[in-house]
Every structure is written in C-alpha cells, then in structure tokens.
Amino acid sequence: MTTSDTADLLPPADNAVLRVPPAAPTDAAAYFAASLAFHTDVSDVAAALAAGGDPGFVVVDCRSTESWNQGHIPGAVHLPTDRIPRLAGTFLDPAVPVVVHCWGPGCNGATRAALSLATLGYRVKEMLGGMEYWIREGLDHEIADGAVRRAPDPLTAPVGAADCGC
Template sequence: MTHQPGALPGATATHPVLRVPPAAPAEAVAHFGASLAFHTDVSDIAAALDAGTDPGFVLLDSRSTESWEQGHIPGAVHLPTALVAERAPRLLDPAVPVVTYCWGPGCNGAARAALALAGLGYQVKEMLGGFEYWAREGFAYETRQGGERRAADPLTAPAGADACGC
C-alpha cells in the first residue's frame, strides 16, 4: 500500500471523504458554535413549546397564506417573507428572539425571512427542516380544517420515542 498525494498521513488511499482534511478542533468549535447560533431544529422547538412555560422566542411561519392554511405549527405567528419589513414592527417585540421556518430543507424562505428580520434589528434563528420535518417527525399541526397529526416517519424520528436523543 502506498501513500496517495493529498491523503492524510497514515491513510492508504485518497477518497472523497478525507480528500480535504477535517478542520482543526478549534476551527470546528468556532464553526459549529456559530452554526448553532443561527439554527435550531424541530425537536428542540417542540420541546420548548411543550414545556408549558414561555419559550423565550416567537416562532414565525414565513410562507404564503395558502401554505399557512394547508398546515402550520400551533402558536406560530404568520408573516410572509415579502411582508416582514412592513409588518414586523407591529407584530414582533424586538427584545424577543424570533425563530423562522418555511416549507423544508429545499426552501430558503426561512433564511430570507431571517435575513430581513436581522436587517430590522431582530435576533433570529432558522428552524432546520421547516414545516416538512415538523410534520414528518409526528408533531401536531393546524390546518384550515383543524388540528392534525401524522405518525412519525421512522427515517426522521425513532419509532415509539418522544425524542431522538441527539
């Protein structure tokens, strides 16, 4: 076995995973710490909302009215991204952090809403997974017809458990 150019010392072959070496631990701490300052996930939001106390943030659905009516997280504030600049000062307290969500991982509407809110001076995070993963993890949601809840998708949440354990 020979050492391949560009491989880590001691590695026997270059492959895509380690072709670019991992960051130094201090750089990883800075990166992942910064990521958590900008993002949260549906399980953490559900736990905060279910705690029975003020979660300390406002959950904001940045989708269209049609999307909101199709399904949204109970307790969320509806404020489409295009209306953030106009309506946020009337709907949101600048002293309370805002967590934005949109459809799902394939949509950047929550990031656009977060950017607009940050530009107005709000502290903001984005909920990873959006409404799609909220529903896929089996959390209750509201529609124009009333409340709904689907069984958790075992690919997104452990079957028969309340939390993923991560």
C-alpha cells in the same frame, strides 16, 4: 518514522471524505458553535413549546397564506417573507428572539426571512427542516378544521421513543 510509515497514515487518493482534511478541533468548535447560534431544529422547538410557559422566543412562519392554510405550528405568527419589512414591527417584539421557518430543507425562504429580520434588528434563528419535518416528525399542527397529527415518519423520527437522543 519512515516514509512508508507516513504513507500509511495518509488517506487513499480516492477517499473523497478525507481528501480535504478535517478542520482543527478549535476551528471546528468555533464553526459548530456559530452554526447553533444561527439554527435550531424541529425537535428542539417542539420541546420548548411543549414545556409550557413562555419559551423565550416566537415562531414565525414565513410561507404564503395558501401554505399557512395547509397547516401551521400552533401559536406561530404568520408573516410571509415579502411582508416582513412592512409588518415585523406590528407582530414582533424586537426584544424577543425569533425562530423562523418555511416549507422544508429544499426551500431557502426561511433564510431570506431570517436575513430580513436580522437586518431589521431582530435576533433570529432558522428552524432546520421547516414545516415538512414538523409534520414528518408527527408533531401537532393546525388546519382550518383544528389540530391534526400524523404518525411520525420512521425515516425522520424514532419509532417508539420520545426523541432521537441527540
């Protein structure tokens, strides 16, 4: 292979995507497996809850009471982040994994709650998207007057399909 052949294999200097090369496949596999151990998403949580029976986890909403009252996931436990150290043992079984969420991707409240729960010995995952994406995907949520559901936002959920196929 000549120098000019090698140069053809390199990305252009202005290619920000490949300026730092992708990780080796084994490193990428380890990283993504670890990510899935720490995170889940709205669609997977909703599917597990909708399947009926015991999903094998409990959903914890770590938002304020005012936020909870605006709408929450049916069956979720309301445990605001700042109350976790005092009240987790009252509401949660340490043997049952916890899926924690807050408002949405612009909020790191669920990350703080997950850290607090993990420090207390709970197995925990953070639900990516939070309550914002739960509602935007058109999933049932509860308010003081009962259950409500909005139409899915076509920017976050497929229109006319049961799921996104991922």
